[in-house]
Amino acid sequence: MEHLVNPLVKEVQISGIRKFYNMVADIEGTISLTIGQPDFPTPLHIKEAAKQAINNDYTVYTHNAGYLELREAASEYVKDKYQLTYDPANEVIVTSGASEGIDVTFRTILTPGNEVILPGPVYPGYEPIIKMCGSAPIYADTTKNGFRLTADIIEQYITDNTRCIVLPYPSNPTGVTLSADELKDIAELVRGKDIFILADEIYSELVFDQKHVSIATYLKDQTIVLNGLSKSHSMTGWRIGLLFAPVAISQHILKVHQYNVTCASSISQRAALAALTAGKDDALPMKSEYALRREYVYNRLQAMNLEIVKPNGAFYFFVKLPEGFTSSLEFCLKLVKQEKVAVVPGDAFSSLGEGYFRISYAYSMETLKMALDRIEAFLLKNN
Structure with a gap:
């Protein structure tokens, strides 16, 4: 068969x-x-919150996008940390890890024949999903630019078929990230074009020599931001991702998410609430x-x-x-x-x-x- x-x-x-x-x-x-x-x-207080959630019977379906209380905390978290503003009612989705966020994003925005620009080398989790959408991953060579996908490199790879540019910074596998000026240049290059930015910022809390800046600061209307608690709070197995996007995009991503997983784990969501509030640092x-x-x-x-x-x-x-x-x-x-x-x-x-x-x-x-x-x-x- x-x-x-x-x-x-x-x-x-x-x-x-x-x-x-x-x-x-x-x-x-x-x-x-x-x-x-x-x-x-x-962290212990996050584990205790999960135990308490079980004892208090938080063991049923949540809103498809996640508990509103958690989405409010997530919205406040990125506003406090990165000066990003998203409406928790309809611009925040709690996903089953950032990996599911990648999946539902691509399945929402890609159609057969589209192209997605990726910095090469890059985390291998994007290419398979892009291909399963009938689209083509286009690897932009960053090896001679300190592994940074900058506007001048991106411009060389944009075609009429380009639908998305992935900015996974800080980067797996290179550990590099982009400066605010580099992000501004990308925003100006893409602004007004029929191109999405997928900003995978799962390592945003692990930036050493500068403050993390999101391209959504400069290009919110075209950007989907992915984050989560796996790296920042050592919660890889809890499978909590956070997706932020303008309502015009997020309302459609939510439909794909709903039919994919219904909702993220209710117990993990209660643990995530503790992580984003008492454990925000x-x-x-x-x-x-x-x-x-x-x-x-x-x-x-x-x-x-x-x-x-x-x-x-x-x-x-x-x-x-x-x-x-x-x-x-x-x-x-x-x-x-x-x-x-x-x-x-x-x-x-x-x-x-x-x-x-x-x-x-x-x-x-x-x-x-x-x-x-x-x-x-x-x-x-x-x-």
Whole structure:
């Protein structure tokens, strides 16, 4: 019966990140720097709020868009943090993680034959959904521009078929982000065109050297903002995403969301309410620790003479392969075989990621030291 499966689905590949993680998971003694998941526990007060929600029978369907109280808190949160203004009644949707937000957004705005501009290299979660919508992902090469998708690069890729530009900043896998001036330039380029901006800002609370700015500040009418609590509050398994868009767009996204999941988990929504109110600054101590880890990893990689762009957000380094290696998969397999350290091959993040590998530093300092010692030993052996 497989021949009856939707061919667009059959073409989809498992994420290269997970594929490599699964490939090396059973190698005993391996230190993994592969997964972008905070190593901090969910803050206690958030877990207590979830327990209380169960005890108080918050175990039924919510409004399709989420509890109004939570949407009000989310609206207040982005206004306080990023000076964005959205009406909680009809411009905020609570999704089942930011991943569902990506899915329902693309299925709302894309039609067959559309094109979506993505910065390459980029998180692999966009391309499959774009293709399942019958649209085409168009990768804009950012490797010679510090991994930043700026207006001058975007302009080269815009065609009559362009329907959306994805701005995933801070970036997975590179950790870079855009400045306010760069965002203003993009806004001016796109303003008035029949092009949406999908601003994936899931790492917005993990920006180190500048204040996070959203392009929605300058181009709200054409922008869909995705955020969530997975990275900021160490709530990956709770599956709470937050989608913000003008009502002209959000009213249609809500229909797709409704028929997709009905609503996000009621218990997780009550936990999210605690996160966005009493815990609105929960990310700050985590960010301080990530900043220390970033400096440590940066100094170690520099001492190994590896070519890197210093990240200013998220918790990743995207590292150029050392001389002597031409395949990112070959490098990563050899590293895990010889020294039992797992990192992600760069080609997991599109063909423009070939020639690089990704390190996640969402791990303890002790783990990072052990892994980097092994990477250093590997480079000395294979010099």
